[in-house]
Amino acid sequence: MNNSVVGAAAQLITSTAGQRKQPAAEPYFSGASAVGSADYAEALSRQPRHTAVPAAVYLHLPFCPSRCLSCDHNTSVNHDPATIDRYLDALERELSMVTALSGMRRPVAQLHVGGGTPNYLSERQLVRLAALVDTHFALRPDAEVSLEANPARATPGQLELLAGLGFKTIHFELRDLNPVVQRSIGRAHSGAMIRDVFANAREAGLRTIAMDLLYGLPGQSQATIRQTVAEALALQPDRVACYAYSRRAESFQHQRAIDPDSMPSLGDKLALFNAIAEGFESAGYVWVGLDSFVRPGDPLALAQSESRLRRNWIGYTQHETRDLFGFGSSAISELDGLCVQNHVDIARWQASLSDGEFPVRGGVRLDARQQRRRDAMTQLMCNMSLRDYAALQDIPEGPGSLADYERNGLVRVNGDAVSITPEGRFVLHHLWGDSSPRHRWDGVW
Numbered sequence: 001m002n003n004s005v006v007g008a009a010a011q012l013i014t015s016t017a018g019q020r021k022q023p024a025a026e027p028y029f030s031g032a033s034a035v036g037s038a039d040y041a042e043a044l045s046r047q048p049r050h051t052a053v054p055a056a057v058y059l060h061l062p063f064c065p066s067r068c069l070s071c072d073h074n075t076s077v078n079h080d081p082a083t084i085d086r087y088l089d090a091l092e093r094e095l096s097m098v099t100a101l102s103g104m105r106r107p108v109a110q111l112h113v114g115g116g117t118p119n120y121l122s123e124r125q126l127v128r129l130a131a132l133v134d135t136h137f138a139l140r141p142d143a144e145v146s147l148e149a150n151p152a153r154a155t156p157g158q159l160e161l162l163a164g165l166g167f168k169t170i171h172f173e174l175r176d177l178n179p180v181v182q183r184s185i186g187r188a189h190s191g192a193m194i195r196d197v198f199a200n201a202r203e204a205g206l207r208t209i210a211m212d213l214l215y216g217l218p219g220q221s222q223a224t225i226r227q228t229v230a231e232a233l234a235l236q237p238d239r240v241a242c243y244a245y246s247r248r249a250e251s252f253q254h255q256r257a258i259d260p261d262s263m264p265s266l267g268d269k270l271a272l273f274n275a276i277a278e279g280f281e282s283a284g285y286v287w288v289g290l291d292s293f294v295r296p297g298d299p300l301a302l303a304q305s306e307s308r309l310r311r312n313w314i315g316y317t318q319h320e321t322r323d324l325f326g327f328g329s330s331a332i333s334e335l336d337g338l339c340v341q342n343h344v345d346i347a348r349w350q351a352s353l354s355d356g357e358f359p360v361r362g363g364v365r366l367d368a369r370q371q372r373r374r375d376a377m378t379q380l381m382c383n384m385s386l387r388d389y390a391a392l393q394d395i396p397e398g399p400g401s402l403a404d405y406e407r408n409g410l411v412r413v414n415g416d417a418v419s420i421t422p423e424g425r426f427v428l429h430h431l432w433g434d435s436s437p438r439h440r441w442d443g444v445w
């Protein structure tokens with residue numbers, strides 16, 4: 001995308017900003033919600049017992065040794081192993097309560113452990129976590145089994161243990177490799193350390209090594225991001241997830257420490273993403289969905305080439321996993337058009353479980369029309385085209401509507417089919433980059 005297109009895209013995004021749903025401050029379901037723990041219990045008990053249909057499972061571990069200034073995750077700083085043990089006790093209780101209603105040992109095709117810093121757990125705690133999953137769910141041999149990790153804590157022994165416990169993918173949370181940008185967000189990962197950790201992960205037998213890159217961080221420029229992409233390419237990651245970053249100090253107080261004047265402008269952010277996409281594509285990576293780059297031959301690239309790539313709260317997947325069971329504070333679950341989020345506050349989440357209640361803070365329920373619209377949106381985001389144009393036609397006309405995107409050259413409509421244009425892929429990544437599940441579950445643009 002050339003610079004004039006970047007400028008026009010920035011103008012378009014600015015002109016629709018007032019009408020678009022704002023990025024949700026976490027927690028996502030705040031205030032009164034018509035959906036509560038009784039609805040979740042009912043959805044769980046409606047799950048078919050002994051089904052062979054695979055599900056997705058997400059486990060949230062909200063603990064970090066320190067807080068990065070840019071952090072926008074639900075986590076806490078903790079140095080007491082006993083606190084994490086008590087959290088695992090509650091997690092075990094939640095797994096038991098959920099599977100008592102939905103059925104034990106449901107097959108799982110996608111398991112993800114996120115946080116926080118999951119590899120902050122001790123080896124004993126990681127072994128316990130894996131055993132808890134094995135007791136309650138049945139991982140299929142072809143399941144994606146992944147864990148987020150801080151490279152600074154990933155020792156060779158820990159990586160071997162993770163591979164031995166059945167993890168196949170390790171997702172290193174890196175954000176940016178430039179030392180100045182890292183310093184500005186309170187991180188310091190030397191290039192030598194990261195190279196060692198990637199080599200150790202391969203040596204340990206972890207099949208897929210993934211990393212993330214954020215654009216829009218303080219101090220980033222096209223020069224720094226091109227350098228970061230070059231360094232990332234030298235690491236030969238299998239997958240790279242790329243996210244837009246916005247400073248949201250009203251929701252995350254520690255972000256006040258980031259100077260707002262050091263933040264890239266909207267036009268800069270689009271140019272940064274442009275540089276990342278160009279860098280990975282020209283090195284032979286396949287652009288998957290709106291925000292990931294993978295090596296050719298990756299199952300995600302294959303799924304996209306056959307228009308069967310899917311996405312859920314965990315991320316892109318080649319597996320059909322409509323049901324998502326989330327465990328832990330702030331975790332999201334989705335069953336039969338019902339989406340719920342657990343309490344974000346760890347003590348509240350634990351107290352609900354101790355009282356024998358599902359720790360749901362709120363959620364949304366989609367009717368059949370909304371579900372169809374959401375499926376259509378997901379199909380478009382994952383596979384860049386859609387045959388069920390009718391599913392999207394009831395979105396009100398106006399800024400951010402399909403007709404508006406068509407007028408601005410972001411999508412092309414041809415009879416019953418709609419597809420995302422090359423320009424649209426750059427811009428829609430930003431417009432749909434809002435990680436709020438409400439944004440996706442409502443099926444709004």
Ligand code: SF4
Nearest residue numbers: 064067068071073116
């Ligand atoms: S490691 Fe990740 S989750 Fe933990 S504080 Fe840093 S950005 Fe947040």
